[in-house]
Amino acid sequence: MPSNELDELDRYVIYRLQKDIRGTSAATIANDYGVSPSTVRKRISRLEDEGIIRGSHLDIDYEQAGYQLFTIIFCTAPIPEREQLAQEALTVPGVVSVRELMTGEENIHVVAVGRDGDDLSRIGRDLAALGLEIVEEELVHNEYSCPLHWFDKQSD
Structure with missing residues:
Protein backbone atom coordinates (compact mmCIF):
# COMPACT_ATOMS: atom_id res chain seq x y z
CA MET A 1 0.00 0.00 0.00
CA PRO A 2 1.41 3.44 -0.90
CA SER A 3 2.34 5.49 2.16
CA ASN A 4 -0.45 8.02 1.62
CA GLU A 5 -3.23 5.50 1.00
CA LEU A 6 -5.35 4.81 4.07
CA ASP A 7 -7.10 1.52 4.67
CA GLU A 8 -10.24 1.05 6.75
CA LEU A 9 -8.33 0.58 10.02
CA ASP A 10 -6.23 3.72 9.43
CA ARG A 11 -9.38 5.74 8.79
CA TYR A 12 -11.08 4.32 11.88
CA VAL A 13 -8.08 5.07 14.11
CA ILE A 14 -8.02 8.67 12.83
CA TYR A 15 -11.77 9.02 13.32
CA ARG A 16 -11.67 7.79 16.91
CA LEU A 17 -8.67 9.96 17.79
CA GLN A 18 -10.31 13.03 16.22
CA LYS A 19 -13.46 12.33 18.18
CA ASP A 20 -11.74 12.15 21.61
CA ILE A 21 -7.96 11.77 21.67
CA ARG A 22 -7.63 12.10 25.43
CA GLY A 23 -10.38 9.62 26.26
CA THR A 24 -9.54 7.01 23.63
CA SER A 25 -6.82 4.44 24.14
CA ALA A 26 -5.26 2.10 21.62
CA ALA A 27 -6.82 -0.75 23.61
CA THR A 28 -10.31 0.75 23.26
CA ILE A 29 -9.92 1.25 19.52
CA ALA A 30 -8.50 -2.26 19.16
CA ASN A 31 -11.37 -3.80 21.12
CA ASP A 32 -13.99 -1.93 19.09
CA TYR A 33 -12.35 -2.81 15.77
CA GLY A 34 -11.38 -6.40 16.62
CA VAL A 35 -7.59 -6.15 16.40
CA SER A 36 -4.81 -6.17 19.00
CA PRO A 37 -3.78 -3.01 20.86
CA SER A 38 -0.24 -3.38 19.47
CA THR A 39 -1.67 -3.28 15.93
CA VAL A 40 -3.40 0.02 16.73
CA ARG A 41 -0.28 1.46 18.39
CA LYS A 42 1.78 0.52 15.30
CA ARG A 43 -0.80 2.17 13.03
CA ILE A 44 -0.74 5.35 15.11
CA SER A 45 3.07 5.42 14.99
CA ARG A 46 3.10 4.89 11.23
CA LEU A 47 0.46 7.60 10.69
CA GLU A 48 2.58 9.97 12.80
CA ASP A 49 5.81 9.02 10.99
CA GLU A 50 4.14 9.68 7.62
CA GLY A 51 2.88 13.06 8.80
CA ILE A 52 -0.79 12.12 8.45
CA ILE A 53 -1.32 12.57 12.20
CA ARG A 54 0.46 15.76 13.21
CA GLY A 55 0.04 15.85 16.95
CA SER A 56 -2.96 16.48 19.11
CA HIS A 57 -4.60 19.75 19.96
CA LEU A 58 -6.57 20.95 22.94
CA ASP A 59 -9.95 22.57 22.43
CA ILE A 60 -9.67 25.65 24.65
CA ASP A 61 -12.58 27.77 25.78
CA TYR A 62 -10.69 31.05 25.58
CA GLU A 63 -13.54 33.01 27.11
CA GLN A 64 -13.45 30.81 30.22
CA ALA A 65 -9.68 31.38 30.34
CA GLY A 66 -10.15 35.17 30.37
CA TYR A 67 -9.76 35.92 26.66
CA GLN A 68 -13.29 36.94 25.75
Whole structure:
Protein backbone atom coordinates (compact mmCIF):
# COMPACT_ATOMS: atom_id res chain seq x y z
CA MET A 1 0.00 0.00 0.00
CA PRO A 2 1.41 3.44 -0.90
CA SER A 3 2.34 5.49 2.16
CA ASN A 4 -0.45 8.02 1.62
CA GLU A 5 -3.23 5.50 1.00
CA LEU A 6 -5.35 4.81 4.07
CA ASP A 7 -7.10 1.52 4.67
CA GLU A 8 -10.24 1.05 6.75
CA LEU A 9 -8.33 0.58 10.02
CA ASP A 10 -6.23 3.72 9.43
CA ARG A 11 -9.38 5.74 8.79
CA TYR A 12 -11.08 4.32 11.88
CA VAL A 13 -8.08 5.07 14.11
CA ILE A 14 -8.02 8.67 12.83
CA TYR A 15 -11.77 9.02 13.32
CA ARG A 16 -11.67 7.79 16.91
CA LEU A 17 -8.67 9.96 17.79
CA GLN A 18 -10.31 13.03 16.22
CA LYS A 19 -13.46 12.33 18.18
CA ASP A 20 -11.74 12.15 21.61
CA ILE A 21 -7.96 11.77 21.67
CA ARG A 22 -7.63 12.10 25.43
CA GLY A 23 -10.38 9.62 26.26
CA THR A 24 -9.54 7.01 23.63
CA SER A 25 -6.82 4.44 24.14
CA ALA A 26 -5.26 2.10 21.62
CA ALA A 27 -6.82 -0.75 23.61
CA THR A 28 -10.31 0.75 23.26
CA ILE A 29 -9.92 1.25 19.52
CA ALA A 30 -8.50 -2.26 19.16
CA ASN A 31 -11.37 -3.80 21.12
CA ASP A 32 -13.99 -1.93 19.09
CA TYR A 33 -12.35 -2.81 15.77
CA GLY A 34 -11.38 -6.40 16.62
CA VAL A 35 -7.59 -6.15 16.40
CA SER A 36 -4.81 -6.17 19.00
CA PRO A 37 -3.78 -3.01 20.86
CA SER A 38 -0.24 -3.38 19.47
CA THR A 39 -1.67 -3.28 15.93
CA VAL A 40 -3.40 0.02 16.73
CA ARG A 41 -0.28 1.46 18.39
CA LYS A 42 1.78 0.52 15.30
CA ARG A 43 -0.80 2.17 13.03
CA ILE A 44 -0.74 5.35 15.11
CA SER A 45 3.07 5.42 14.99
CA ARG A 46 3.10 4.89 11.23
CA LEU A 47 0.46 7.60 10.69
CA GLU A 48 2.58 9.97 12.80
CA ASP A 49 5.81 9.02 10.99
CA GLU A 50 4.14 9.68 7.62
CA GLY A 51 2.88 13.06 8.80
CA ILE A 52 -0.79 12.12 8.45
CA ILE A 53 -1.32 12.57 12.20
CA ARG A 54 0.46 15.76 13.21
CA GLY A 55 0.04 15.85 16.95
CA SER A 56 -2.96 16.48 19.11
CA HIS A 57 -4.60 19.75 19.96
CA LEU A 58 -6.57 20.95 22.94
CA ASP A 59 -9.95 22.57 22.43
CA ILE A 60 -9.67 25.65 24.65
CA ASP A 61 -12.58 27.77 25.78
CA TYR A 62 -10.69 31.05 25.58
CA GLU A 63 -13.54 33.01 27.11
CA GLN A 64 -13.45 30.81 30.22
CA ALA A 65 -9.68 31.38 30.34
CA GLY A 66 -10.15 35.17 30.37
CA TYR A 67 -9.76 35.92 26.66
CA GLN A 68 -13.29 36.94 25.75
CA LEU A 69 -12.45 38.34 22.31
CA PHE A 70 -12.00 35.62 19.67
CA THR A 71 -11.47 37.00 16.19
CA ILE A 72 -10.65 36.00 12.64
CA ILE A 73 -8.49 38.53 10.82
CA PHE A 74 -8.65 38.31 7.02
CA CYS A 75 -5.38 39.43 5.44
CA THR A 76 -3.81 39.75 2.03
CA ALA A 77 -0.22 38.71 1.45
CA PRO A 78 1.80 38.91 -1.77
CA ILE A 79 1.83 35.42 -3.30
CA PRO A 80 5.64 35.00 -3.21
CA GLU A 81 5.65 35.86 0.51
CA ARG A 82 2.39 34.20 1.55
CA GLU A 83 3.84 31.08 3.19
CA GLN A 84 6.57 32.97 5.02
CA LEU A 85 4.16 35.62 6.28
CA ALA A 86 1.71 32.94 7.44
CA GLN A 87 4.48 31.31 9.48
CA GLU A 88 5.62 34.66 10.88
CA ALA A 89 2.05 35.53 11.91
CA LEU A 90 2.20 32.61 14.34
CA THR A 91 4.87 34.48 16.33
CA VAL A 92 2.51 37.36 17.18
CA PRO A 93 1.32 37.06 20.81
CA GLY A 94 -2.40 36.29 20.78
CA VAL A 95 -2.40 34.48 17.43
CA VAL A 96 -3.52 30.86 17.88
CA SER A 97 -3.75 29.65 14.28
CA VAL A 98 -3.19 30.75 10.70
CA ARG A 99 -4.68 29.44 7.47
CA GLU A 100 -2.89 30.01 4.19
CA LEU A 101 -5.32 30.01 1.27
CA MET A 102 -4.43 29.24 -2.32
CA THR A 103 -7.11 31.43 -3.92
CA GLY A 104 -8.74 34.76 -3.37
CA GLU A 105 -7.50 38.15 -2.28
CA GLU A 106 -7.90 37.36 1.43
CA ASN A 107 -5.29 34.60 1.29
CA ILE A 108 -4.30 34.53 4.99
CA HIS A 109 -6.81 33.95 7.79
CA VAL A 110 -5.45 34.63 11.27
CA VAL A 111 -7.30 33.41 14.35
CA ALA A 112 -6.43 35.44 17.45
CA VAL A 113 -7.67 35.92 21.00
CA GLY A 114 -7.45 38.86 23.34
CA ARG A 115 -8.69 40.12 26.67
CA ASP A 116 -9.88 43.46 25.26
CA GLY A 117 -9.91 45.74 22.25
CA ASP A 118 -6.39 46.93 23.03
CA ASP A 119 -5.10 43.37 22.60
CA LEU A 120 -6.80 43.05 19.22
CA SER A 121 -5.48 46.44 18.10
CA ARG A 122 -1.93 45.42 19.02
CA ILE A 123 -2.30 42.11 17.17
CA GLY A 124 -3.51 43.99 14.09
CA ARG A 125 -0.56 46.39 14.26
CA ASP A 126 1.88 43.49 14.70
CA LEU A 127 0.44 41.67 11.70
CA ALA A 128 0.63 44.82 9.58
CA ALA A 129 4.25 45.34 10.67
CA LEU A 130 5.04 41.87 9.27
CA GLY A 131 3.74 42.97 5.87
CA LEU A 132 0.20 41.61 5.97
CA GLU A 133 -2.58 43.87 4.72
CA ILE A 134 -5.60 43.54 7.00
CA VAL A 135 -8.78 43.46 4.94
CA GLU A 136 -11.39 42.60 7.56
CA GLU A 137 -11.79 41.47 11.16
CA GLU A 138 -14.70 39.41 12.51
CA LEU A 139 -15.49 38.55 16.12
CA VAL A 140 -16.39 34.87 16.55
CA HIS A 141 -19.19 33.85 18.89
CA ASN A 142 -18.61 30.06 18.85
CA GLU A 143 -16.62 27.55 16.84
CA TYR A 144 -17.59 23.91 16.40
CA SER A 145 -15.70 20.96 14.95
CA CYS A 146 -16.14 17.23 14.53
CA PRO A 147 -14.15 14.29 13.19
CA LEU A 148 -14.32 13.63 9.46
CA HIS A 149 -17.32 11.31 9.09
CA TRP A 150 -15.81 9.44 6.14
CA PHE A 151 -13.23 7.97 8.50
CA ASP A 152 -15.93 6.30 10.61
CA LYS A 153 -16.38 2.65 9.65
CA GLN A 154 -20.07 2.94 10.56
CA SER A 155 -20.70 5.54 7.82
CA ASP A 156 -19.90 3.22 4.89
